[in-house]
Amino acid sequence: MFNTIMKSIFGSSNDRYVKSIGKIVNQINALEPQIQALSDEELRAQTDKFRQQLADGKTLDDILPEAFATVREASVRVLGMRHFDVQMIGGIVLHRGEIAEMRTGEGKTLVATLATYLNAIEGKGVHVVTVNDYLARRDAEWMGQLHNFLGLTVGVIVPNLDEFARRDAYGADITYATNNELGFDYLRDNMKHERGQMVQRPFNFAIVDEVDSILIDEARTPLIISGPTEDKSELYVAVDAIVKDIDPEWYEADEKTKNITWTEEGTDEIEKRLMEAGLLETDNLYDVENTQVVHHLDQALKANIMFKKDTDYIVKDDKVVIIDEFTGRMMDGRRWSNGLHQAVEAKEGVKIEPENQTLASITFQNYFRMYPKLSGMTGTAATEAAEFWDIYKMGVVEIPTNVPVQRVDEEDEFYKNTQDKFKAIAKAIKEKYDSGQPVLVGTVSIEKSELLSSFLDQEGVKHEILNARQHEREAHIVAQAGRIGAVTIATNMAGRGTDIQLGGNVEFRIEEELADLAEDDPKRQLEIDRIKAEVAAEKEKVLAAGGLFVLATERHESRRIDNQLRGRSGRQGDPGLSRFYLCLEDDLLRIFGPDTLFARMMNANLEDGEAIGSKWLSKAIETAQKKVEARNYEVRKQVVQYDDVMNDQRKVIYEQRSEIMDSEAVDDVVVDMRHDAINAMVGEHCPPGSYPEQWDIEGLKTKVDEVFDMRFPMEEWLEEDHIEPEIIEERIREEADRRMEEKIAKADPNMWRRIEKSLLLQELDHQWKEHLATLDALRQVVWLRSHAQKQPLNEYKQEAFGLFERMLDKLREDITAKLLRIELAEPAPLPRIDLPELPDFLTGHIDPLTGVDNSDDNDGSRGREALFGALAGSARAAAGPGGAADENPYAGMDISRNAPCPCGSGNKYKHCHGAIGAKA
Template sequence: MLTKAISAVFGTKNERELKRMHKVVDKINALEPTISALSDDELRQKTDEFKSRHANGESLDKLLPEAFAVCREASKRVNGMRHYDVQLIGGMTLHEGKIAEMKTGEGKTLMATLAMYLNAISGKGVHVVTVNDYLAGRDAELNRGLFSFLGLTVGVIYSQQPPHEKFDAYRADITYGTNNEYGFDYLRDNMVFSKDEKKQRPLNYCIIDEIDSILIDEARTPLIISGQAEDSAHLYALINNIIPRLKKSDNEEDNKNNVAEDFWIDEKNRAIEISEKGYEKIEKFLIEVGELGEKESLYSPARLPLLAHVQAAIRAHHLFIKNVHYIISEDNEIVIVDENTGRTMPGRRWSEGLHQAVEAKEGVEIQAENQTMATTTFQNYFRLYDKLSGMTGTADTEAAEFKSTYDIDVVIIPTHRPIARVDLNDQIFLSKLGKYQGIIREIREITAKGAPVLVGTATIEASEELSYLLDQAGIKHNVLNAKQHEREAEIIAQAGRPSAVTIATNMAGRGTDIILGGNWQAEIEDLDALTDAQKSELQSQWQARNEAVKAAGGLHIIGSERHESRRIDNQLRGRAGRQGDPGQSRFFLSLEDDLMRIFAGDRVVSMMRAMGLKEDEAIEHKMVSRSIENAQGKVEARDFDARKSLLKYDDVANEQRKVIYGQRDDLLEEIDLQESIKAMHHEVYNALITQFVPVGSVDGQWNIDGLEDEIEDAFGYYMPINDWLDADRRLDEEGLRAKIIEFAITHYQKKRESMGEQNAARLERDFMLRNLDRHWKEHLTQMDQLRKGIHLRSYAQKNPEQEYKRESFDLFQSMLGAIKSDVVQDLARVHIATPEEIAQMEEERRRQAEMMRLHFEHNDMGLEGEIATDESRPRATQNVQRITVSLGGAVPSMPNLMPNGHANTNTNTSMDTNQSMTDVGDTAETQNTDDVFIPANINRNAPCPCGSGLKYKQCHGKI
């Protein structure tokens, strides 16, 4: 009540914001006559003038009125479009780092050019983020002429783009791309071995189109670059055979009362639980097929991966549905469908074995799993920008989340013309079939008047069911879903023609307006060599169609079911009534819809059944509508909590990520690493000495023989510590430490001098980068495993979040120590080849090349020349006592310098199984076999020193 009273006196916060911005709009409009009088050259020179003024200290805020006036005038001259006052307000909102909620058809693309132009003046770059490559390319081309006229450059980034093109695109004043590509480029930039290989500049200013889709719907989707892990295809196929034998319980209560079948499904949280009976049945099967020992349990630590396979298989069979969550492509591959947009996402894969389980379920080829090499979330990536803004038609319902997570306010921009759309009451049916019959009746009624109809469905499956029924009813229509995405622009362009019927999954086609009467300009583009008279005739025909459709009531939206989020429903409604056009919307629901079945409650169902409705009869009732809204509110609150929880845990990893990426940047920037190397020697040797010579101890407590052996094993050279003690009986613990560390540093300095300064510096940087990357990769796997089981700490009355922070910090500290230890060991073991050894290696290389040719021609392992990963491989120093490097010419390729023989893997991207996916990256490095030194006593089961990732007996030691 108090809030309402205050708002009545002072206005809402949104009204106060709009009032403040209207004053600036008046200033911009006052400048219009002066700016309009400028010639094209004078207008173009304004950009250089703004850059100069900004460089001399004038803020962008002070430049805003004049810059907006210049951009508006340029748009009039180049594109024939003048920004409305409400678009000026939207541009100011974006510049201030806020979200502009602007209804469909109000010109968000044009509005954004104002903020892009102003912020590009700083020269630091503007990133524009769209939901797909099509929109990124389209918007870039739409605005390229405008920005070129104003003296600014435009770039577009996309997957598999040549490196030099992507580098140039990021150096443009304004860069367009998808959220995924920006995120993956950030991760890839933090895996490079030279600062010149980095693509992105420091993250300055970002405008996200459809910001709710990216920062809310995809917030739980981590971006992951991964390499191939161990192949477990046979296990997935084997476990897939178990699932049909398992029986599903109807509800959770059975499980609580110990009368459950083998498992039950929690549909609200998309989770599965296996009962004790189920575990026993699964264990019995695995023992029968030899995957589990007679006395082994799925609960045992060594068998937890097997348990994960089983859980993934059950989820694949019962929670992931064909034509809803995925489709099978023409290439016989599982392709994920985005549940929020209905679009397919080729190249992406679910992680944690889920994708492989779905492949096994559908009987397609099971591809290898991946191991995480680098990861972040959209939440943490976009918070790296100095200034973040966005635009959408539906943000107000999530305003609280935007504020709490990203510290961004939402400003609702008024429409240029009043909204004329009428939102009709929902109609609720008993069954899905009755609902579809009601939809068909509505379509007949609306199209008979000459109005177009857009039917929104939640899944591909629903769109195909409805399409079949429309065919049976003799109603012509177009279907737009993930299977017809190539025709998206064509179908959407003509969806506004009189009596046209279009079925679209969710928000497929989002970002493209449906024009009443059809898109006559798209029609012209499809026809060749039209005369001006023919074009004029087509426009006249469109004008007549446009008037006819308006007279029939405009575009009619039919929602075939409510989405879990009100925002998605509002997006569907928003396709009608653009720029003051007439339109209508109505949702058709049934008690069999997932939202009604899972969340609406028994009261609604009981009431409807008690009314004795027939299958094709519907009711409109406030109580039902209220129950649906309450159900949506529950789901939205649950999803918000899930995103908050994800962010809490990822914030821990994010702080560690910043440290590691900061260290990488320092390594790439630093010319001289000698001081860092010396510090590492001090730390590593001190830790090692303490194991054998405790701090503050006397000589009777020392284990000098053990210390000498450990130094020789770890660093590959002998240190005569006993001789020093024999020569100087007064040497105490502190003096001994100093002498050992001094000897170690001197030993390395001599080796360094023999390499030459330039070669040594490259070697040091490479060893440090590769060890950092390798341990970070292993650390991410450990963090992932820790997080999966951390919720169990609550059973011990411990706070899982606090436990995760504490243990992840311990893991991080251990990782940093291991990195330093491995760098010092690698540098100690590096060996400079003599001329005789170089000649021997040349001969060995020729022999190996012949062997490898035969190996690839007669590959009996089915590898077809692929490079396997080395994640489970022990450090090669356990078997190889040194790595031989030829420095006769240029330093060999860096993979050959690694004593550990670690090969770079193909980079993939994947995401967690809430919304998890994998995207094939665009870099693939293979190991160069130059300068491989094969020790005479190498174990045949040891990793091959060439770094291929194969065992020695399967590679260079193959017989």
């Protein structure tokens, strides 16, 4: 009560913050006459002027008022749009690294140009992140006109761009791209072996459009680059046979999360059966040595219990084909990850395709937290403000609308069942359709869209259905959803990035209807005037009919998605209406809603076809939504907590790779690795503080022979007085160093440096790949340790740290062993050390709980990469057939090593005249 009174007197903290920004807006407005007086050339010269001011010591905040005024005037001249004062407030919020919550139709795309321009002046690059490729292209082309006018360069990243085009786009002052493309490019860059092959530059500033969709909804599913691994068909079949013969009392299944947990009895029984089948390495199911088996066991259990044939998948042509849960359509080519698809194949007795192994992965949380400054904009963020602050340290600022909202939000209507609900919905739509009032219908799945479509067909109502898969067509249909009598059915995905304008959208009508008329055709302007007049007249009719009616067929599990749909109506002060229709069979009420007492009351008090509406029921639904939001937040938080563990290790590996690529020579690293490997071996077999008779000399001899291919008279050393582990270590180290020096002396110094560098990168990538596979499996099973009263996350951290240490030990040993064993041809001029082209790899946006790939375009980013380079056989004495010519006539030219060779051979320059060893 007290808070309400204080807020009414002083305003909320958000109101006070927005008011404080108003002072800066006043400064911008005061500069407007001065900026309007500039010619186009003088306005364009403002960019160079600002750059000079920054060079002279001014900050971005110092030049902000004049820069924003410049963008506003340029927008008027180029786009015919002038930024409102509230849009200026939004631009300042974005520049400060916060989230601007702005209602639909308030011009977020235009708002972004302010902060984008200001931060791009520094020349460090600004990324504008969109939810799909269509919006990235559209915004880059549309807003790019404004930025180009002011002298800035604009690039766009979309699937299937070659690496040269990507590098150019990232090198632009402003780059538009989707979140998936940015993340995958980051992962691919950290799989390259030369700095010149990388496409991204250091992170600076990013503005995320639809920030709630990208940083909240998609944040639970990490980006994963994967490649094929070895065939494990026999293991899948063996584990599946065991799972098929288990007692239902041995496990507990959770329909909400699709998780299955073993009971104590089940754990004991399954452990016995795995031991009998010879599948366990130790007699304890949850020892780290059994991580992979437990992972396959859990996937087999999930495949047999949670995934139903003809519901989640079908078997067609001896293959398991996933069925999309929303559309009911087959998804040929898509596969579940983490071995789940193979487990289902084993269950159905079809051919088991090799599993894909993770080669690199990152969550959106950890990717976007690498930007020194990050901001976002959306129509709905306030309900997730706590999560935005906890994860990204971004505050949410609600920006007032330019014109007060006139939309009327009616109470929800409740029905007993889906049939009654859809009859009522069809009747309501028919009434609005007959009156000419446009209707936008929001559904939670395409299956529900098609069901409603059949009801509307019976009523004789013409309508459009959007399936949110063709973004460009979707944008055109949504843009015209405000016309007289228009009825548009869309899933919750539909319409993002496109306003619904009452009477229709002039630009889209011109694009569609005048595509055949040339720009200079005199008829074109007449037709444009006709379209504008028709739209204006139609808008008046729609306004008289009550504006856009938004009708939702059920509540989404997130209030934010409901608000997104509702916000489609009431744009820029237009009148509007919204209403939600619910029933007891809705998923939200069935799984997460109030208890059975609620259902009994509804069934007892409602006649067939009857509806009720009450604040109490709406409150109950909101409570259910809050429960789901809290659970989903915990899921996302858990994802980032686990990825944080891997992220610390990822940073170490990627920083090490970067240092190696930038180094002319890595001999000091190689020497340190060799000495560390020797120290670890001696320490393991001759522990400090122990007596010589307690040492495992035989084990040490075997290990030294295995790794270094060297034999020592260690038994004789033991007979010496005062023998210490340090003395043994020193003797092994001296001999290893001597052998390496002999080998290096025979080789060309430049060639040997390249061998060391290539081999180091190759082994680092190989060990990291194997480590990721183990962590994937560990994460799937470690939560079962909660049965032993252990905290799974702490267990994961501890195990992951130990595994990382083991990986580094193995890396040191393998590097040392390969360099000591490498044989150089005689004589040894510079060989061509190339990284081989390997098969295509897959990019995926994988849900870690269900294994479902949520990528919009799983194959869009597919490309050839030298993932894990190997030394090209033994060091070759010279380039073979098709290799470098003895003379290189292009040596003085600035040619990229990956460009086609100028000689016309069709090979890359580095494989032809540019090969190492070619004479200048």
